[in-house]
Amino acid sequence: MELNIKITEHPNKTAEKEFNQLMGIDKEKSKLLSSLTHLLDDKLIKEWLKTHHGNNLPIFEHLNSGTPLVVLEGDVGCGKTALAQSIGTILSNNLGKKIKVFETPSNIRGGGLVGEISNRITEAFDQTKRNLKKDELGMLIIDEADDIATSREQNQAHHEDRAGLNVLIKQLDLIKRDDKKLAVILITNRVGVLDPAVRRRCSLQLRFNRPTGSSLKDVLTYILSDVAPSEKEIDELVKYLAKGEVLYSFSDLIHRVAKEAIHTSIENDVPFTIQSFKSALERIEPSPQMS
Ligand SMILES: Nc1ncnc2c1ncn2[C@@H]1O[C@H](COP(=O)(O)OP(=O)(O)O)[C@@H](O)[C@H]1O
Numbered sequence: 001m002e003l004n005i006k007i008t009e010h011p012n013k014t015a016e017k018e019f020n021q022l023m024g025i026d027k028e029k030s031k032l033l034s035s036l037t038h039l040l041d042d043k044l045i046k047e048w049l050k051t052h053h054g055n056n057l058p059i060f061e062h063l064n065s066g067t068p069l070v071v072l073e074g075d076v077g078c079g080k081t082a083l084a085q086s087i088g089t090i091l092s093n094n095l096g097k098k099i100k101v102f103e104t105p106s107n108i109r110g111g112g113l114v115g116e117i118s119n120r121i122t123e124a125f126d127q128t129k130r131n132l133k134k135d136e137l138g139m140l141i142i143d144e145a146d147d148i149a150t151s152r153e154q155n156q157a158h159h160e161d162r163a164g165l166n167v168l169i170k171q172l173d174l175i176k177r178d179d180k181k182l183a184v185i186l187i188t189n190r191v192g193v194l195d196p197a198v199r200r201r202c203s204l205q206l207r208f209n210r211p212t213g214s215s216l217k218d219v220l221t222y223i224l225s226d227v228a229p230s231e232k233e234i235d236e237l238v239k240y241l242a243k244g245e246v247l248y249s250f251s252d253l254i255h256r257v258a259k260e261a262i263h264t265s266i267e268n269d270v271p272f273t274i275q276s277f278k279s280a281l282e283r284i285e286p287s288p289q290m291s
């Protein structure tokens, strides 16, 4: 079966730049980094266990579910994909080891043939494991996993999706047995629909939201950095945006509003200013919220 798994080697400069350009999600960055560090390198945990408990802490067995899985969930345009694709480089630098990142194609479900979802999921894991030598560190990103990780109860009507979910769980459980140093990042744009069996296996479930407060301030400061507005102007903008019924996503602010404002400034041959950003905000509505 044909399934194009993209492989990227980390560290690389592109990923480093992408990671550094993600604004307002410092907490998410550090939580994900810490979780992946522990999943791929248990040295720290082992040392802690040895130092503080002489390797004897029975409850510890229960803490470590054995499934190297993290889930990123939340609204579109908040940096889930970009973070998953770029964090390998930071992780790799921290661990002092190369990391291979595998990505399933955007439509992991396939075209809807009988058994297709299950086959594609199995193939994704097989290809990844074939390409990961013993002792090599790897990450498998399954993006847009909205349907396959959804609760079995929610999709009673879709036998295929349920079968896909079962295969996913089985494949997750196999990683440990196969003794591969592989962490899986599952990404979904829907919140709260994860199947309990998947949820139970998560080391970390990270929720992404549209920016407010200091996150919003960070993005605006980034967008307007060469325009040098005062702190006060940024704070006013944060307040103004918080009043809106629907919030703008990170991607709305950067790829739609700022872009539009800059294009207009170019057309009129005038500088890009906080005022041009504000008037673009009036012309452009936030993208509809998914969940
Ligand atoms: N927190 C952020 N900071 C800066 N840019 C962002 C952020 N979140 C999203 N973007 C921009 O929007 C693009 C799309 O985001 P993406 O990672 O695909 O969001 P998601 O996967 O959550 O839908 C990114 O490539 C990036 O350019």
Ligand SMILES: [Mg+2]
Residues within 6 Å of the ligand: 077, 080, 081, 082, 143, 144, 187
């Ligand atoms: Mg995405």
